[in-house]
Amino acid sequence: MRNPLSPAALLEGLTGSSYVRSLIAGTVGVLGLLGVLGFAFPESIAGDLAGIVFSASTGASTARLAAPIVLAGLGGIFAEKSGVINIGLEGLLIISAFVSVYAASVVGVGNAVLGVPALGIAFLAGIAASTFLSAVFAVVCIEFKADQIIAGLAVWLIALGLAPFMSTVFFGGVNTPNLGVSVGWQYSATMVVLATVGSWWLLNRTAFGKHLRAAGENPKALDTVGVSVSKVRYAGVLLSGVLSGVGGSALALSIGQFIGTGETMVQGKGFIAIVAYLFGNYNPVGTLGAGALFAGLDAMQIRLQQLGYAVPDTLVQTIPYVVVIVVLALVGRTQIPEAAGEHYETEE
């Protein structure tokens, strides 16, 4: 038998299916081609593009933009693998983004509570808010057997109303004042990588991961061996709340402000997160790749604007959405857990 912790086996496990492998190979290939072209013709568009793609500032903003997408996406994997489709990730990001900024402003930047600096408190508060909202969602779905899609939509709409509402109550406007500090991209990137590796380990190498997958694929079997399906599903949904909380807090604290106009500063990143994990086929590493790809496109577009290319930024922002539709049309049936979206009645 192979040693499951040998590097080769780990790599095999991490890259998972051939689908994820081809995704990674494709991305590396495009980047490589761009690098060669840019090196060969530095004066052309390819040269500029290569300069942008491989520049440090693009990397930094990619890390910043990827954090909410990847973290919420990882959370979405846990919820959906357990059999609860959490379409409310967007709402979880919104609420944690606001609460983290609020907590930081209450504590006061530079102060500390029990030795934890204000930004640490901010993260904890954001995570708590998001987890609380996901707990409400879990109770509604698991205890009261609500339609998961409708309840998820409600979570989004509640957060979309509540965050600007609270911001107006506390700060007199839908946008909070700027805290004056921000969390560096290095922290975001570290959190994303740690969360990805941790999620992969939890899903594939622990008993909890097995139970989680069983709760989504075959809840009856899980019930038969004496594990409570409800408890596992609660754990899955709460984990999605925790991870989204980290993502939302990281998003808001990376600029030190909550913006509540229109669709708020989250601007559909929760939905892109759903897309990222579907695109990554429920594999945390694939989700990281897809999230980084979408965030990278966005970051590149910002730099292109600065260089004076008249590409309407909204069109570039549309690319991830179109990509998703095309991928769904080609792949069609995503490998959605068998019992996802269904209630499970424990048989006494």
Added chain:
Amino acid sequence: MSDSDSEGGRGESVLARVVAPFVDRSVAERLLISVAAILLSIVVGFALVLVSGRIADCSTAAWTLPFTGIGFCYDPVEVYVVLFNGALGYPFAVGDPGLFNPEWTPFNLSFGLTLSETTLLIFTGLSVAVAFRAGLFNIGTQGQLVVGALSTALTVLALAPLLPAGPVAGVVLIVVGTAAGAVGGGLWGAIPGALKAYADANEVITTIMLNFVAANVAYVLVLEVFRAEGSSVVATRYVPEYAQFRPWLFPASSDFALLALLGGIAFIGALYYFVEHTPLGYDLRTSGVQAAAAEYGGVNAKLTTVRAMTLSGALGGIGGSVWVLMSEGRWMASIPDLGFDGITVSILAGNNPLGVLPAAFLFGVLKGGALEIGFRTDVPTELVAVLRGLIILFVAMPEFFRMIGRYTGVTGGGLGGADTVSTTEPDETAGGDGGETDA
């Protein structure tokens, strides 16, 4: 449905007896759940206003909790009075002698704004409802509305110079413009329908994505090509006055046209007839309740899916036409969340076209009242957005109300009986079935 006959007359509420001739018990139960959900969200909203009033700063308390003397900055009673009374234009004289305000007429500005919202929500609500009945969860009404609105505005702007200005041209432009909106929205709705039918792509995801695509592409199109000269916002030119719905009886600034509302009500009737009494409507309903059985019975499920989504998109597109021709007079980038509100309206209405009218009116009141809250109180108007989310959340959990019904022993009117649960089951899982388990 049959058990409502056998148990008829025993333990049924007056309400149920009144509506019994044309509804079965599952509909009565839905009605009760919707009302309970609204009341519960109002209670939660009350608490929210109180809590935020405790946090906000003010010198004198607007409201004091009885017996405790704890003061709050916001008065939740006043908020709801302003919300509901204000949305109707203050027909009730609060604080003055006499119940009714003698100067009130139905044709006031606030009521006009409320009815304007109601009219728009009728179309988006119907759009979501018709897809739901076919077992499809169309979250894309917003995008279909954006596309429909843009095709209406561009069609009317293109045709207007070719016709002599006048009422006749106005009628032609409104009819053609609305048709263009229906076609635009219908095509945009057909995309996720076809993807669902022929590529098995989950319509919940594709419609959410298409919302973003529609908003972004329409924005860029107007920004780069169709933007009105000298406009500070991203918007097209105004369509001519004579090609807009006339605000009969109501003040022009209310952006409301009685004709459009009547049109909406006609659509409700037509759609009800279509869904309940035509062969196509039967195909639609059966594939929503039991897709496999429908196919076995000779229904072309794939074609039905595309048809339902196209019809749903067309209704959303007409909503966009009405928004252009009645409310704004042009296409502009900041389109309100009418499509998402349509989801709430449809869910609240139990996806029944007839229920869309009261549900749309309730949301019209909430929207109209939000403006009044902004004028008259310090409470942020986003409160109404929170209420919207809460209502959806509560309507989504009928089991909660059944549980309460069982604990309190309320079984009248169809709430709480085990047989009722089984009759409502197909309807409730319709959205979910179409959304996930088939995908």
